[in-house]
Amino acid sequence: MSRVSTVLKHDLPASFVVFLISIPLSLGIAAASGAPLIAGLVAAVVGGVVVGSLGGSALQVSGPAAGMIVIVAGLIDQFGWAATAAITVAAGVVQILLGITKVGRLALSLSPAVVHGMLSGIGVTIVVGQLHVVLGGTADGNILTNLVQLPARVPVWGALLIGVITILTMVLWPKIPRSGMVPAPLVAVTVATGVAIVTQLDIATVHLPDNPLDGLALPQMPGGGAFAIGLAVVTVALVASVESLLSAVAVDKMHNGPRADLDRELVGQGAANAVSGALGGLPVTGVIVRSSTNVAAGARTRASAILHGVWIALFVLFLAQVLQLIPMAALAGVLIVIGARLVHAGHLKDLRLHGELAVYAVTVLGVIVLGLLEGVALGVAVAVVRALYRLAHTSVRVREGEDHWCVDVGGSLVFVGVGKLVRELRRIPDGGKVVLQLDIDFIDHAAFEAIDGWRGGYESRGGHVEVLEKNTWYGRARDGKPGLRKTIPWVGRWTDWERRTFRMPEPREPVLDGALEFERMASHLVRPCLAELARQGQRPEQLFITCADSRVLPNLIMSSGPGEQFCVRNVGNLVPVHLESEEDSSVGAAIEFAVDVLNVPTIVVCGHSHCGAMKALLGNTAEPGTRLRSWLRNAASSLARVDGTDDVDLLAAANVAQQLDNLRTYPTVRKAEDQGRLRLVGMYFDLTEARVYLVDPDDYRLVQLESQH
Incomplete structure (x- = not known):
């Protein structure tokens, strides 16, 4: 199939589907951010055309994102809208530099617990703020203020009705068979707008200038200290980059086409933010909602994302009056559902199994109480402390046998875990025989000296120490040839490994010895996983x-x-x-x-x-x-x-x-x-x-x- 026929058969229909879902989302995100509504549409156009042309992910669709609402709202409160547009331009330049220096993939080193916590905190903030709009009022930029004021908010019943209709439609529409090709946000906003028109409710609706281009605000240099401005630029650049890269990776899992070039994606996102900010648009990121819709609609190339931006531009220029019929409560209802979905309960189970709930919880509370950047910083700090804690708690088991002591050591042996290892070794009475089994994938100099020093002292007091190991880290270090890289567990014939490790020339029973080795070395490691599988099926x-x-x-x-x-x-x-x-x-x-x-x-x-x-x-x-x-x-x-x-x-x-x-x-x-x-x-x-x-x-x-x- 030629490229032209591919575009006509697959990308053109998909671009219309994405265009229809982008209009209400872009307006709602702009309204929730406190920015001019036209700014959301500008970002959608630029995200589609610029990132679609220059980005590294062919099927990802970019535009204004719900994840940036909290940041943009804070910047508008602090600097004003025109200055926020200038900050967006500078953030785009930073993203381009990050892409050129090929550090894009480093953003994926961020702990998933921190990322999910950040999104959940943003989701809670969006939901609380938009509840005020559904009740007929306006949201404050601070979530704590919104929480305090929410019980006292007197509802405007017409707005509440429209909001409830929108939310119910968003939730129920996907449950209808074969409804997937018509996006739920489009259906919800259309139904809610139709109800508002038929009932002639007196509620706030979208307001755009008669000439939409007159509503564009050119960027202005922010006022305030250089540190505050720099922090704002870095925050927008980093959060937009992480969200875009994570979205690109997720989109790669949805199709079998070319994989994303993450560094090129950063350059494309940076160029789009520079252009969007210069035109008075919101920050641009890769958006998983629109991207997944694009893939599901059958898109094959980047033409779909580009065309969706073109359709939005034509709609704004020639049919802007249609948008002004949309109730603000309908847009708020869409965002409430989207915000609630950012709090993905399914991730909690995985985080609990991996012991990362604390990182998640700290990040969520930090984002809600202190702000996005502060919350992410707290989450990263807790994740680092947790990693150090794990290193410091190397697996050490001391067991007394019939005629000797068995010491099993597993994991990575580094300096932070030396204290526990030495304490356990010193529990062994002098003068006995000790079998020290090292099932480790790395040992640093401090850990080697601790083991070797204890061994020398124990044998000088009449004891005997036999060191058994699979990966020979300790043995190579004693021979003056320490390993420089981590190793993987032995893969090969059990009998070959046994002879190399134990230097036992006599025949052994591989079946029984293999089962015993599993019970001794591996069963305690896989037992929690297998026990969970036994319960769950x-x-x-x-x-x-x-x-x-x-x-x-x-x-x-x-x-x-x-x-x-x-x-x-x-x-x-x-x-x-x-x-x-x-x-x-x-x-x-x-x-x-x-x-x-x-x-x-x-x-x-x-x-x-x-x-x-x-x-x-x-x-x-x-x-x-x-x-x-x-x-x-x-x-x-x-x-x-x-x-x-x-x-x-x-x-x-x-x-x-x-x-x-x-x-x-x-x-x-x-x-x-x-x-x-x-x-x-x-x-x-x-x-x-x-x-x-x-x-x-x-x-x-x-x-x-x-x-x-």
């Missing part, structure tokens, strides 16, 4: 069908953990055609259970190189009358696809494509795929390269994963 992200070959490790190559992968393994990663083979129904049972009961969103069929099953199939070496011979009949269609080849790896790739076709013979798979809730993926694992490829189902070509990003 499994919710795997995929059904993974692969070969029984011992060299293929599904969890390793898919980077998945407990509860994330429902796996079926058999000789040749085969899927018997539905109802054709009754000799083994276990594969079909697993497929039906995964799709109908577990509701997995993805089924992966993964073949691999050097596959013994494919060699047996190609060479017809399976003995007649054996179960293997009978089982490999399920791959006869795979062999027919590449008739005449002697390439085992080509057959393995073709076999993956055939098994995807076999999957579609199952009614439960066809139904789920037709409904859009199931995706089938073919993969191929190259043992020699330790690399995963996608399999093109048409020509069995292996496609590198990075070419998909």
Whole structure:
């Protein structure tokens, strides 16, 4: 499909959908910020055209954002609107410099707990402020003042009616089947405006100048000290940058197109803010609501974002009088729902599981009570203190055995954790035998000296210390060759690792010793996760069908953990055609259970190189009358696809494509795929390269994963 046809077929319709949702959001955000309403529309136009043309995320849509309301409102109170526009210009220049110096990705180092806390604090602030507007009044720039004044606010019943209608429509509209292509904010504002016109309610509506261009305010140099101005510029630049980058990363997860260039995205956002501020517009950021709508509407290129900005500009210039029919209470109702959604309760569970609720809570309260920048700073401080606390509390377990003491040390050993380690070691009575097991991924000089000093002192008093370790950090340090990088846990043959670590030439029992090693070294680490999964049940992200070959490790190559992968393994990663083979129904049972009961969103069929099953199939070496011979009949269609080849790896790739076709013979798979809730993926694992490829189902070509990003 040519670029022009792609734009006409996909991007043009999507741009109209995004345009329709942007109008009410931009007006509402401007009103909540205390800025001229035209400023919100200017930012929407500039965000669409400038960021759409220059940004690094093709499908992200930019414009005024609810997350900036608190900041902009504060700046307008402090400096005035014209000066705030100038601050926006300067913030744009800072963003451009950040993008040019390629520090954009560093913004993603911000703790997710701080980001979610910041958004929740902003959401609460928006909701409290807009409740005043729904009641027929105006909001103060300070949330505490709004909270105090809210009980005494006498409602204007007409405005309250419009606000309630808007909120109910926003909440209920998405629940109607096939309503997704018409944005809820557009429906809510249209319904509320229609009710206001029919009932002729005497309530405040949108006010724009007769000539919208006359309402533009040129930027003016802010008054006040250089520190206050600089702080304002940095605040706008950083918050707008973080929000845009986080939105870009989230949008990348919604589509299979090119991945975002975060540094280029910062340059595009900076250019848009410089232009928006110069034209008297609000600050611009990437906006997840509009961006997700853009993806859902079928956009394929950046043309959709650019065109949506063009439609807004044409609407403002020629149909501005239509906007003046919209009640302010309707815009406030839209923002109340959006603000409430910023307080995402679903994140609380994840934060609790990772022990980050304190960081989240401090950030939320800080944003609400002190302000956005102060709240984020407090959240970052708590996150740093928490990280140091974790480092200082290295896992140390001391156990007394029958004839020796066992000391298990895990994690990263750095200077802040030395105190606890030494205290535990000094508890061990002199003169005994100590087995010190170091399961660590890093050790600094202070920790090494602490362990080595204790060992020397203990042995000088008649004791004996045996140090066992997987990653040889301590041993290399004693040999004068300390490691400079963190390592990953050993991946390889258990017996090889055992001989290297323990220097034991005599034969060992790998099965029993492996199970004992798991109980001793890993069970306490995964126990909380497994206990939680035992209570909640499994919710795997995929059904993974692969070969029984011992060299293929599904969890390793898919980077998945407990509860994330429902796996079926058999000789040749085969899927018997539905109802054709009754000799083994276990594969079909697993497929039906995964799709109908577990509701997995993805089924992966993964073949691999050097596959013994494919060699047996190609060479017809399976003995007649054996179960293997009978089982490999399920791959006869795979062999027919590449008739005449002697390439085992080509057959393995073709076999993956055939098994995807076999999957579609199952009614439960066809139904789920037709409904859009199931995706089938073919993969191929190259043992020699330790690399995963996608399999093109048409020509069995292996496609590198990075070419998909």
